[in-house]
Amino acid sequence: MLKLTDVVTHYGPIRVLRSLNLEVHVGEIVCLLGGNASGKSTTMKTILGVVRPTEGRVEFEGQRIDGLPTEAIVRRGISLVPEARRIFARMTVWENLAMGAFTRQKAPPAELAEDFERVYALFPRLNERRDQPGGTLSGGEQQMLAIGRALMARPRLLLMDEPSMGLAPALVEQVFDIIQAINGQGTTILVVEQNATVALGIASRGYVLQGGRIVVHDTATALLAADHIRRAYLGED
Numbered sequence: 014m015l016k017l018t019d020v021v022t023h024y025g026p027i028r029v030l031r032s033l034n035l036e037v038h039v040g041e042i043v044c045l046l047g048g049n050a051s052g053k054s055t056t057m058k059t060i061l062g063v064v065r066p067t068e069g070r071v072e073f074e075g076q077r078i079d080g081l082p083t084e085a086i087v088r089r090g091i092s093l094v095p096e097a098r099r100i101f102a103r104m105t106v107w108e109n110l111a112m113g114a115f116t117r118q119k120a121p122p123a124e125l126a127e128d129f130e131r132v133y134a135l136f137p138r139l140n141e142r143r144d145q146p147g148g149t150l151s152g153g154e155q156q157m158l159a160i161g162r163a164l165m166a167r168p169r170l171l172l173m174d175e176p177s178m179g180l181a182p183a184l185v186e187q188v189f190d191i192i193q194a195i196n197g198q199g200t201t202i203l204v205v206e207q208n209a210t211v212a213l214g215i216a217s218r219g220y221v222l223q224g225g226r227i228v229v230h231d232t233a234t235a236l237l238a239a240d241h242i243r244r245a246y247l248g249e250d
Contacts, residue, residue: 014039014170014201015060015091020069020079022052022059022225029055031225032069037170042192042202044212044233047222053205054096056222057174060203061093062086073170088116092168096175096205098159102148106139109147109158113165125165132161135191153184160191164200171195173204177211189215213237 015037022030030052037043047053058064060071062083071079078086092113101109110132114125133140136157142150147158156176163171173192177185185208193215196202206212213219213233221229221242229242236242 014074015203016072017056017060018070018072020056020059020066020071022055022064022066024055024064029225030059030066033222033225033227035220035227037201037203039201040196040199041218042196042204042216044209044216044219045203045205045222046207046209046212046219046236048207051222052225053222054174055225057093057172057205060086060172061091084116087166087168090167090169092163092166092171094159094163094171094173094176096178098155100147100150100155100158100162102146104147105144106147106150106158107143109162110139110165113162116166128165128167132164135164135194136161152179153181153187156180156184156188157191160188160195164195168200170201170203173202173206175205175207177206177208185211210237 017033017035020030020033021028033056045053045056055064059066062078062081066079070077073089073091078089101112104112110129114120114128138154139157139161142154147155150158176188176192180188189211192202192204204212213236216233219231219233219236220227229236
C-alpha cells in the first residue's frame with residue numbers, strides 16, 4: 014500500500030532522512046520506532062507532502078505521491094493523527110470532526126452522517142461532548158478527538174504520530190485497543206511511537222529508525238524478543 018524508496022529529506026542544509034526504505038502492506042499495523050530526533054515525525058511529514066523529499070520516491074497504492082500537495086494526498090486516502098493532537102481548541106467536538114471531512118465536501122450527507130456515527134461508536138464520550146469546545150476536553154478525550162477527526166477523511170491508510178504522548182498508562186492501553194479496533198474495521202495503520210513495548214504488542218512488523226536511517230526491520234514478535242535491540246536502539250534497560 015505504501016512504499017518509500019531511498020528517501021532523503023532535508024530541512025535546509027540539514028539532511029534528516031538518509032536513504033530511507035519502508036513498506037506498509039494492506040491490512041497491517043506497522044510501527045516506526047526510535048528515539049528523539051531520529052526522524053520519525055519527518056517521515057510522516059514526507060509521506061503527507063508537508064516536506065518534500067530531495068531524493069527517492071514515495072508511492073501509495075502503486076502511484077507516486079511525493080510531488081503532490083498534502084490536500085491531494087489526503088484525498089487519495091491517507092490521513093494523519095498528529096503529534097500532540099493539535100485539535101481546534103475553540104471549535105466544538107462536532108466542528109473538529111467536521112473539519113476532518115473537509116476534503117470530502119461533496120460527499121452525500123448520508124455518507125457523512127454514517128462517518129459521524131462510526132466515530133461516536135468508537136468514542137461514546139465524544140458523542141456526549143459533541144457541543145463542548147475541544148480545548149476543554151481532557152488529554153485522553155482530545156486524543157480520541159484527534160483520531161476521530163482523522164477517520165472522518167475515510168482513510169485507507171491512517172498515520173499516527175506518537176498517540177500515547179502525555180497520556181496516563183491506563184489511557185495508553187485504551188488508545189492502543191482503539192487502534193486495533195480501527196485496524197479490524199479495515200484501515201491500514203502506520204504508527205510512530207516511542208513506547209516500543211506497547212506499539213510492538215499490536216503491530217505485525219516494526220522498523221527502528223536512528224539518525225534518519227532504518228537500522229533494524231523485523232516482525233514485531235522478533236523485535237520484542239530481542240533484548241539487545243531494545244537496549245541499543247530503543248533506550249530500554
